[in-house]
Amino acid sequence: MLDINFQKILNTLSYEFNLLLKNKNYGIENIVVANERYFVENYLKTNEIGVVFSLGSGLADLNEAVLPFDLTIVSTNEQMETTQELLYDFILAYTNTALNGYYQRYSTPTIEDEFVEYGTDIRSSWSISGTIKFIAENSAPITLKWLNENGEWETLKYLEVK
Numbered sequence: 484m485l486d487i488n489f490q491k492i493l494n495t496l497s498y499e500f501n502l503l504l505k506n507k508n509y510g511i512e513n514i515v516v517a518n519e520r521y522f523v524e525n526y527l528k529t530n531e532i533g534v535v536f537s538l539g540s541g542l543a544d545l546n547e548a549v550l551p552f553d554l555t556i557v558s559t560n561e562q563m564e565t566t567q568e569l570l571y572d573f574i575l576a577y578t579n580t581a582l583n584g585y586y587q588r589y590s591t592p593t594i595e596d597e598f599v600e601y602g603t604d605i606r607s608s609w610s611i612s613g614t615i616k617f618i619a620e621n622s623a624p625i626t627l628k629w630l631n632e633n634g635e636w637e638t639l640k641y642l643e644v645k
Contacts, residue, residue, distance in 0.1 A: 487548065489538065492585075492615065493536060496554075499576070500534060501513070503576065509568065509569050510530070511531070512531055515531060515534065518535065522535060529559065532557065533557040535555040536553075537552060538550060548616070548617045549614050553612050553613075554611040555608060555609070556592070557601055558607040558608070558609060563594075563607045566607065567594075567609070570609060571591070571592065573611075574611065585615045585617050586615070586616040588613055589611055590613065593611075594608070595608040
């Protein structure tokens with residue numbers, strides 16, 4: 484059975500972004516990952532970045548689901564270059580990786596608008612598109628057999644479900 488848990492996705496993305504903050508000094512206090520409603524009700528601090536997560540409609544086949552999503556990033560109010568650096572680091576670190584039961588792929592970040600009014604601040608808005616692949620225990624084949632140089636068949640695991 485597929486486990487598509489919205490809160491688990493948000494928690495994983497939040498963990499990934501904030502892990503980057505711990506490992507490199509971007510001059511950013513915190514990154515908040517949430518749905519759009521959160522940012523309407525709660526304003527970001529000056530030195531915070533907001534990541535708005537929107538999940539799209541995808542396909543489910545052979546007990547797998549590939550769902551598209553968009554991340555709209557509301558940058559800090561004065562550090563557009565820092566935001567760009569963070570986003571490139573994010574996609575390089577997490578594209579083609581599996582974490583918490585799903586596999587991630589990302590586009591490169593693009594700037595949507597350099598001047599976005601957010602509360603009393605003017606910030607920039609960035610966008611990243613991606614897909615999440617969910618895999619059930621009884622999904623399509625997760626091993627590959629090949630004939631080695633000794634003429635023996637070897638089984639390679641190329642997809643592991645945890």
